Amino acid sequence: MSNIDVFNEGGYKWYSRNGISVRGFIYDDYDQLYENYDLLDYFEEVTDEQSFCRKLIKANGIFSVVIEKSNLVFASVDRLRVMPLFYSFNDELYIKDLTCRIKYYEKDLNEESVIEYLNSGYVTGDKTLLNNWKQIQAGEYIIYNIESKNIRTKRYFNYIHNDYIEEEKEILISKLGETLEKVFERIIKKLNGRCAVVPLSGGYDSRLIVYMFRKFNYENVLCFTYGKKRNWESKISKKVAAHYRYKWFFIEYTKQNLNDLYNNEIDDFIRFSFNMSSVAHTQDLLAVKLLKEDDLIPPDSVFIPGHSGDFVAGSHLSYNMCETNFNLTECIVNMHFNIFKGQLSDDQKKIIKKNVDNFREELGYKNLSNDNIFESWEWQERQSKYTCNSIKVYEYFGYEYLLPLWDKEYMDYWLQINFNHRLDRKLYFSYVQTTDQICIPINPNRNIILKYYDKIFDVWWGRFFRKNKIWNIATKRYKDLFDDSLLKYVDKNIKIRHCSKVSINISKILEVYFKGVE
Secondary structure (H helix, E strand, C coil): CCCCCCCCCCCCCEECCCCCEEEEEEECCCCCCEEECCCHHHHHHHHCCHHHHHHHHHHEEEEEEEECCCCCCEEEEEECCCCEEEECCCCCCCEEHHHCCCCHHHHHHCCCHHHHHHHEEEECEECCCCCCEECCCCCCEEEEEECCCCCCCCEECCCCCCCCCCCHHHHHHHHHHHHHHHHHHHHHHHHCCEEEEECCCCHHHHHHHHHHHHHCCCCEEEEEEEEECHHHHHHHHHHHHHHHCEEEEEEEEEEHHHHHHHHCCHHHHHHCCCCCCCCCCCCHHHHHHHHCCCCCCCCCCEEEECCCHHHCCCCCHHHHCCCCCCHHHHHHHHCCCCCCCCCCCCCHHHHHHHHHHHHHHHHCCCCCHHHHHHHHHHHHHHHHHHHHHHHHHHHHHEEEEEEHCCCHHHHHHHHCCHHHHHHHHEEEEEHHHHCCCCCCCCCCCCCCHHHHHHHHHHCCCHHHHHCCCCHHHHHHHHHCCCCCHHHHHCCCCCCCCCCCCCCCCHHHHHHHHHCCCC
């Protein structure tokens, strides 16, 4: 079918045969690995919707797939939409994996989507910023009948907590450890001796990754971090890497190399990663660029970030979600549509709230708890479209990547853990504390103010203070981590957004995307 235009060759390449086009990798129920041309074999037996859906439900991996059989077209993405697919239907079906290949005359902006994007960094639901183009969401597939010209969207997975494991905490901790071991057995099999490159921060998620590699005695691991010279997180990262006996690099961000990046690389990267739906993450773009240019990592290296260990373990939950008068819609709007705080008009709030309410109705579960609906929304929207869009940096430079903390088995484990164990990541931290190698007391020497910052404001209730003007003044004065303030040197005419680690203003992204498009 000539209307299927899958082009992206970054990292994972497309393979095609007998009407099947696929990229990525999959483990089946028996932990057999399908990759490269073998991945075509995984979908070879698909003949109808039922067989396609069964394959998707069992698939554990990162993939996109488009199949044309007889008069039907099937298309789907994995549970996290790591490799997005976009489609348009106007008498005929068009499928693309990069929206930069959409013709300029087709780029008719959807005003409601623009409002969402400008306030969150992504577009919710199956919408994009374009009126006539949609996206296949995480855990979804589409079916198109060529003869009847009918198109349907169905779900094969939804991020819903149920079938809770009713066991003592010690047993749950033991099962968590067993699950992680199985995850990393698959990771190591997929690596097959290649270099695992870990973006190592001071947090527990990336520490967990290097801990598991050392536990399995996988030696070909390289760690790196980046940012301002002597930032405290890089000090932790260096000591953690040394503890596990892994090579470590620090990439310093300076006025000069950021200027060079901004002037020579940003526009192309935005066009590649933006996809009319998700903000282009530029935080580690410079670091990966220099790792490659300076030959610090092998060409076939595989990047393994810690996304999103905190989320699946419950970091975004709050106590008040259990209250009967809890306003879930208001919570989502305030938490996730706050880039320009206080600047949302009443009409804009109505549009966003309407879309959140539509999501709740589409779930179709009347008895779902607030925390369940909240995490399901965040999985589909923020995690899949915003957080995990950061892997486009690795794709852009031609590298593969793995997401062990989004492994199907690991995800399914946390979907069976109840609210009380996930709140404040209690169970996760209990596991970490039982593992001395993860919880190693590595902290750099810091002044007394920053020590109190660690002890007081980094705990869960610190979130309250972040809404306070005094908090904002204090952290602006004393925070020494890399953030967007570095880019204030780059272009005085561009207003850089300081409220997150995404380093390019989202309005700048829109400008770049439409500039010079044929």
